[in-house]
Amino acid sequence: MFTLFFKEIKIFFISPIVYVVLSAYWSLNSIIFIIVENDYNLFHNKFIDFNLFFSITPWFLIILIPAIVMRLFSEELNSGRIELILTKPLSVSNIIWSKYFASLFLILVSVIPTIIYIIYASQFAKDNTEIEKELILSSYLGLFLLCSNFISICIPVSIAFRNQITIFIFCSFLCFCQFYLFDQIGNFTNSNYFFEIILNIGSKYHYENFINGIIAIRDIGYFFGFNLILMSVSLYIFNKHLYE
Numbered sequence: 407m408f409t410l411f412f413k414e415i416k417i418f419f420i421s422p423i424v425y426v427v428l429s430a431y432w433s434l435n436s437i438i439f440i441i442v443e444n445d446y447n448l449f450h451n452k453f454i455d456f457n458l459f460f461s462i463t464p465w466f467l468i469i470l471i472p473a474i475v476m477r478l479f480s481e482e483l484n485s486g487r488i489e490l491i492l493t494k495p496l497s498v499s500n501i502i503w504s505k506y507f508a509s510l511f512l513i514l515v516s517v518i519p520t521i522i523y524i525i526y527a528s529q530f531a532k533d534n535t536e537i538e539k540e541l542i543l544s545s546y547l548g549l550f551l552l553c554s555n556f557i558s559i560c561i562p563v564s565i566a567f568r569n570q571i572t573i574f575i576f577c578s579f580l581c582f583c584q585f586y587l588f589d590q591i592g593n594f595t596n597s598n599y600f601f602e603i604i605l606n607i608g609s610k611y612h613y614e615n616f617i618n619g620i621i622a623i624r625d626i627g628y629f630f631g632f633n634l635i636l637m638s639v640s641l642y643i644f645n646k647h648l649y650e
Contacts, residue, residue, distance in 0.1 A: 410501060411460045414508030420475075428516055429468060438462070439523050456538075460545040460617040463520070464585055464610075467513075467556055472577030474512060475560035476570045478505050481645070483568060502640050506561060513553045519579060521546075533603045545592045548616020551629040556608050558636040565643045585610050 418424050439459055498502075524542060560577040567573050588608030590599045605611045609632070612625040 408504075410419060410496060410504040411508050414505055415511060418508065418512050421477075424474065424512070427470065431470050431516060432519065434466065435520060435523070447547065455541060456545070457617060458549065459523065461595070463517075463549060464552055464613065467553060468578055468585065470516065470558055471513060471553065471556040472574045472581065474516075475564055475601070476510050476573040477508060477564075478561065479644075480570050482575060497556075497642055498644055500636065502644060504554055506557060506637065509557045509561075510554055513557065514550065517549060526585065528607050538551060538619070540560045541617075544619050544621050545617040546624075547621065548588065548613045551616070551626065552560040552585075552609060552613050555584075555629050558633040558640075559584060562636060562640040562643050565640055566649065583596070585613075603634070 418511065559580050560573075563577050563580065564573050585608060588604050591609045592604040595601050595604065606628070609629070612628045615622060615625050
């Protein structure tokens with residue numbers, strides 16, 4: 407499993423597409439959060455508001471993660487390399503989890519440099535402005551769990567389809583719906599009971615708890631449970647492909 411994990415990491419870092427995607431992501435982050443004056447600029451209204459950064463970052467991830475994960479299985483399925491991998495002493499679950507953790511590692515490598523924005527902005531905070539380190543740590547924990555959530559959504563799609571453009575579009579759509587749609591659907595019900603149920607299905611509600619400084623077992627359990635369900639779906643789809 408570890409061998410395949412490191413192999414996937416190596417493949418990621420020799421792929422020019424990854425560098426293009428990461429460069430675009432970091433450049434867009436810098437432009438929006440530091441350079442250009444806008445509502446999401448960290449220095450907007452003359453005080454440091456890190457909540458804006460964590461509020462808009464998921465929208466970048468809806469594009470970034472599908473762009474990275476779209477080739478995860480499709481290339482090997484199209485080229486037939488997957489049969490070669492299966493000849494090795496690895497179970498199907500090991501293959502899927504290796505690719506999952508390799509993707510998560512790369513996404514973390516992509517997101518971690520954004521800490522530079524936090525450090526940079528903190529240097530300009532007024533003396534009477536307290537930087538809430540616990541809130542920032544809580545927000546990054548939420549961001550990590552949200553990344554794992556989006557990856558688990560994209561993996562079964564990468565197995566089910568062969569065309570990378572189709573995978574990218576479908577993954578972005580599903581991540582968008584899972585993050586944003588349930589939050590909007592909940593607004594159409596007059597029942598507080600159903601509102602809470604609908605709200606808890608989507609990831610936006612749970613993620614916002616983290617960026618508000620609330621670390622609850624329920625929210626952590628939501629992400630872990632959701633990921634396990636989708637990884638089980640990935641395993642089912644993969645096995646179905648093998649026996650077709």
